[in-house]
Amino acid sequence: MKQAQDEHRSGCPINLTLEMLGDRWSLIVIRDIMFGRRRHFRELLTQSEEGIASNVLADRLKWLVTGGLLSRRDDPSHRQKAIYSLTEPSIQLVPLLAQMGAWGRRHAPASRELSIRAELLEEGGPPMWRDFMEELRSLHLGTPSPGRSVLAELQAAYLAVVARDSEGD
Amino acid sequence: MKQAQDEHRSGCPINLTLEMLGDRWSLIVIRDIMFGRRRHFRELLTQSEEGIASNVLADRLKWLVTGGLLSRRDDPSHRQKAIYSLTEPSIQLVPLLAQMGAWGRRHAPASRELSIRAELLEEGGPPMWRDFMEELRSLHLGTPSPGRSVLAELQAAYLAVVARDSEGD
């Protein structure tokens, strides 16, 4: 599993972020938990748009839990199930993921359906990011639930685009 | 060298950004060109804080040029030298790198000297990012030079921290 988490190439904050998250899968897993509401191993494995392999997923989950970006607890409804939750550090990745989405939408061949969330999040800006983080805290850390559901807004916009596209065919 | 650039795991903008930049070195190279004013192979190789290997550097430069994030031209002063420049897409990574720096500064063991730039860039926010991007366009794309030099501000702040720290010993 990657390198040791207590040895670092340098103390540069950008480098350290890269050492933690700079691979092809870690942020995909966080994205799916954050935006896709996945909480279990199977959900992450089978509902993944990109098709992650089970051993890689197992590695990444361990790595992220060790690094404090996810927490893992038993599911009371099923003795073997585990529930993965975001932590405060990973919730604070919202602005970073928003910027990544914004950049990818502009400079990479992103599909329209999958871009609408990034577009909304970019337009909403920091105020929307704050509301989204508040919502994630309530979902993952158990804080009181806020009035606004950014997740619902994103999902509604996504469904609207899918509906509009299929109606034209 | 990584995978083919025209096959994608999915059309998700976050995924596409990750496919382009999600490895341990690509963004380090861009960071050094952007903030460290390095323009030649040797400068990137020997002045790297993290110690990149020459073959990995050669790979990444090719990869980034192919992907349109860097451009490469001959140095008129030395027949064998090449000059690497940022392009508009990589200049638009400024907000992303600013967010990465901000996150790493908060949630990773970043050193004080190397964090001061991230701190300044975070405080300056989008207006400062815009000025910085304008400066980078002038340095790398040859547009008219703007009045403000964010690079100079960052460097001054860095030197001030280094001076303050060594004076206390």
Next chain:
DNA sequence: AGCAACCAGTTGCAAATCAAGATCAGTTTG
């Protein structure tokens, strides 16, 4: 002209990491 230093990479190799698919043992459901 001769020579050392510099330049942008390339090559070879061992070790680590990654990806795909089959498999596993315990758990729940019908």
Next chain:
DNA sequence: CAAACTGATCTTGATTTGCAACTGGTTGCT
């Protein structure tokens, strides 16, 4: 009790990494 589900692990082969030596050429100095 059997089938399906759960979070993984194992095996195997391909890819990537880090390291060091090396290449073919350029430049500056004497």
